[in-house]
Amino acid sequence: MMAPGEHEFEVVSSKDVHIGHVVGLRVDDVRMPGGSVAKREVVEHLGAVAIAAVDDDGAVTLIHQYRHPLGRRIWELPAGLLDEADELPVDAARRELVEEAGVTANRWETLVDVAASPGFTDEVVRVFLAREVSEVDREALGHDDEEADLVVHKVPLAEAVRMALAGELVNGATVAGVLxxxxxLTGAAETRPADAEWRDRPRTFAKRSR
Structure with a gap:
């Protein structure tokens, strides 16, 4: 019998349940350490990027956005799906920061990679730190119905930390990115390069549409 941590969780079979525009749901039959086979539901996701854009005064840009599964608007970092083939994550982040917040940045670094809920989904969000920021006219870009409702607000980073710890920020990538x-920025940790290796970037669902 193998020691704990040595078992290979082999996928014996897999069945697609639903393939949508943004996510897919499949059920895998997975070989367990004792030899039995267990079903595991997996939500496939395109992956996403989020941006902690911090200006020279130490304020971070947040957006107030309606999230239908929660049934309310919540404060988040600007973010978006990796839904354009062959687009680098940092380039997607640049695009989303302009589209959602009307902000550009000259300095980009990787902060954290956040697995949204690895018990059932492969969704992972890469959060970037953007600095040397400036504002542009996002209204000139045009927006769909949801993006047209966004409220953009700058918050001192220390206040955003307080909001996270007080439960006023609940989006996982936002909480992780703010902290x-x-x-x-207080010198307790260091960033990674903007093009740092991303081992857990979701790719399964993206391959379905190519």
Missing amino acids: AAHAV
């Missing part, structure tokens, strides 16, 4: 940005 990580604060750690970096």
Whole structure:
């Protein structure tokens, strides 16, 4: 019998349940350590990027956005799906920061990679730190119905940390990004390069549409 941590969780079979525009649901039959086979539901996701854009005054840009599964608007970092083939994550982040917040940045670094809920989904969000920021006219870009409703607000980074710890920020990538940005800018931690290796970037669902 193998020691704990040595078992290979082999996928014996897999069945697609639903393939949508943004996510897919499949059920895998997986070989367990004792020899039995267990079903595991997996939500496939395109993956996403989020941006902690911090200006020279130490304020981070947040957006107030309606999230239908929660049934309310919540404060988040600007973010978006990796839904354009062959687009580098940092380039997707640049695009989303302009489209959602009307902000550009000259300096980009990787903060953290956040697995949204690895018990059932492969969704992972890469959060970037953007600095040397400036504002552009996002209204000139045009927006769909949801993006047209976004409220953009700058918050001192220390206040954003307080909001996270008070439960006023609940989006996982936002909480992680705010805390990580604060750690970096107070000298407690360091960033990685903007093109750092991303081992857990989701790719399964993206391959379905190619």
